[in-house]
Amino acid sequence: MRKKMFKNIRIVLVNPSHPGNIGAAARAMKTMGVERLYLVNPERFPDIEAYYRASRADDVVNNAVVTSSLEEALKGSALVLGTSARDREMPQPMLNPRQAAEKVISEYGGDVEIAMVFGCEKYGLSNEDLLRCHYHIKIPSVDNYSSLNLAAAVQVITYELRMAQLSQLVAPQDVKKNNKQLSTVDELEGLYKHIEEAMIAVGFFDPQKPRRMMSRIRQIFNRAQLDKDDVDLLRGMMKSTARSGHE
C-alpha cells in the first residue's frame, strides 16, 4: 500500500477574515489528501460558517491548530512556501504552483516538514511574512483580475501536490486497464462489408460509382475504436436495413 496522505505538509492561513473560507479551505485540502491546517489569528474561529462550508471535512476544521503568530505556526518546518498574487521586489525565488509541487515532492519526499502559507483575503501575505518563506508561489492568473478566493488558491496548490504525488506513484502496473474488448480487424472487415451490402440494398451506394463512401466509413469507425458489442449492434442495424431494402 502506497502512501496517499501528506503527513508532512501543513497548510497555514494567516489572519483569515472569513470563517467560510476556513471551512472551504479545509474541504479543498481534504479532497487532495492534505489534512493539517494551521490558523494564525483567525478573525472568527470557531464559527458555524466554517463547518457549513467544510462539508464532510469538519475533522480538518476540528483538528486545526490556532496560533497567535506565523512564527509559531511554522515551528518545526524545514521548508516554507508562501503564496503571493502580487509581484514583490524580493529576492526569494518565484515558482508557479506546478514547479512548487514538483519541488516539494521530488526533492523533499515525505521526510521533511513543509509549510505552505496563504495570506489574508484582502491583502495577502505581508512583506514580513514573505521573508519567512524560502520560496514564493504565484498562481498564474490573468493580469487584470488576479484575486483568487482564498480556498480556491488552496485548492489549486493542493491539487498540484496531488498531481505531483500521483506522477511519482504511477508505475506501469497501476495504469488503469481499459477493459473494453476491442474488435479485431477481421470483425471490422465483416462490418464494412455488411454496411456496403445494406447501402446497396437501400439504393444509397452504387458500386459502379463508389466515390469515397467506404473509405470515409472506415475512417469514422477506426476513430471510434469499436468493441465487440458495438460491432454487434451496428451489424444488427445493417441486417435489418438490408432486409428492408430487399423487400
Added chain:
Amino acid sequence: MRKKMFKNIRIVLVNPSHPGNIGAAARAMKTMGVERLYLVNPERFPDIEAYYRASRADDVVNNAVVTSSLEEALKGSALVLGTSARDREMPQPMLNPRQAAEKVISEYGGDVEIAMVFGCEKYGLSNEDLLRCHYHIKIPSVDNYSSLNLAAAVQVITYELRMAQLSQLVAPQDVKKNNKQLSTVDELEGLYKHIEEAMIAVGFFDPQKPRRMMSRIRQIFNRAQLDKDDVDLLRGMMKSTARSGHE
C-alpha cells in the same frame, strides 16, 4: 499582443443549487481568463449571494446565459468535456484536468467552440448528460473524499487551461492545426434523430423497448469526432434507409 482570453470556451453549470457557487465559479473563471458562463436551470438565479461571492467578477455573472436544457447550452459547440467525480461504466475517454487542458489548447486552438460541463453540487452530471460529452474529466481527488466544491472544480479546470495556454505562448509557433471542421452538437443531435427514425422504419428499433441502442450509438459517434462531411454522409445513408423502410 498575444491572445489572453479564452473566447471560444464556455463553462456550463447544470442545475447549480446554490447561487453562492455560481458567483464563486464566475470569480474562479475570470481569474483564469474564461468569461462565458452558461447556467442550465439554476435553482436560484439571479440572487444577491451570487454577486456577493463573485467579488469583482460580477460582469461574468451578469452576462451568464440561462437555458432550460443542457442541449440548449451546448448549441454550437463542437467539443464537449464533462467533469465526473465517480467512475461510470462508460466508454468515453477519461482525462485528468491537465490532459484535458492540453488537448483543448494544443489540438483545438482558438477556433473551435468548446464547452466544459459541471454537474450539480449533490449528484454531479447524470449519465444522460455525460453521454453528450466527448470526454470525461476526473479531478484526481483522494478515494475516500472526492467531493470538490463546484467552484473549486471550476477553479482547477480553468487553472489548467491557463497553464496550458501559457506553455503554448512561450513555446515555438508550431501549433498543430486541426483543419477538420468538426460538427456541432446540434448537427449531431440531428444525426441521432435521423438514425433513430431510420431504425424504426426498418424494424430494428422499437421505441417501446429502447434498451441501450441510442446511448451506444451516441458513444460510438462521440468517440469518432465526426466532421461535417461525415455527418452528411451518415445522414444520406439514413435517408435512403428510412425511405426503403417506408416503401
